Amino acid sequence: MIDTTDFEPEHGDIARKHFAEFGFADRITVHCGDADKVLPSPAEGKYDLAFFDGFAPTQGTLGAIHRLLRPGGTFVCANLTQGTAGNVALSVRTIWICHWFGETALAVKR
Numbered sequence: 001m002i003d004t005t006d007f008e009p010e011h012g013d014i015a016r017k018h019f020a021e022f023g024f025a026d027r028i029t030v031h032c033g034d035a036d037k038v039l040p041s042p043a044e045g046k047y048d049l050a051f052f053d054g055f056a057p058t059q060g061t062l063g064a065i066h067r068l069l070r071p072g073g074t075f076v077c078a079n080l081t082q083g084t085a086g087n088v089a090l091s092v093r094t095i096w097i098c099h100w101f102g103e104t105a106l107a108v109k110r
Contacts, residue, residue: 001027001028001029002024002027002028002029003028003029003031003042003047004028004029004030004031005030005031005032005033005035005038005039006030006031006032007032007033007034007035007054008032009032011032012030012031012032015028015030016030035052035054035057035061035064036058036060036061036064039061039064039065039068042068043068044067044068045067045068045069045070045071046068046070047068047069047070047073048069048070048073048074049073049074049075049076050065050068050069050073050074050075050076051075051076051077051078052065052075052076052077052078052079053078053079054078054079055079056079056080056081057077057079057080059089062077062089062090063089066095066096066109069109070109071109071110072108072109073108073109074106074107074108074109075096075105075106075107075108075109076104076105076106076107077090077104077105077107078103078104079103079104080100080103080104080105081103087100087105090105090107094110095109095110096108096109096110097110
């Protein structure tokens with residue numbers, strides 16, 4: 001099962017259409033809206049993998065993703081820049097094991 005988010009409702013509609021065309025509509029749910037508001041709604045500790053791309057994540061977004069991942073879950077986060085709140089949040093070694101690749105980070109929830 002996959003949950004995905006998009007800020008633009010039009011993009012969400014396009015994604016739903018493509019998922020249905022390829023027979024995945026029953027396995028992929030598209031949530032539309034601001035990630036800081038949409039992400040907390042699914043069940044906590046449910047996800048094995050989270051991928052974030054689109055803009056620099058906020059502290060709220062990173063906190064929501066951390067809550068949604070199960071312990072040992074993997075998080076791939078794009079659009080990080082040196083010194084942002086995202087780098088600081090992902091540097092907290094008590095909750096993440098993290099490695100940076102330029103502006104992208106690969107983190108595992110402790």
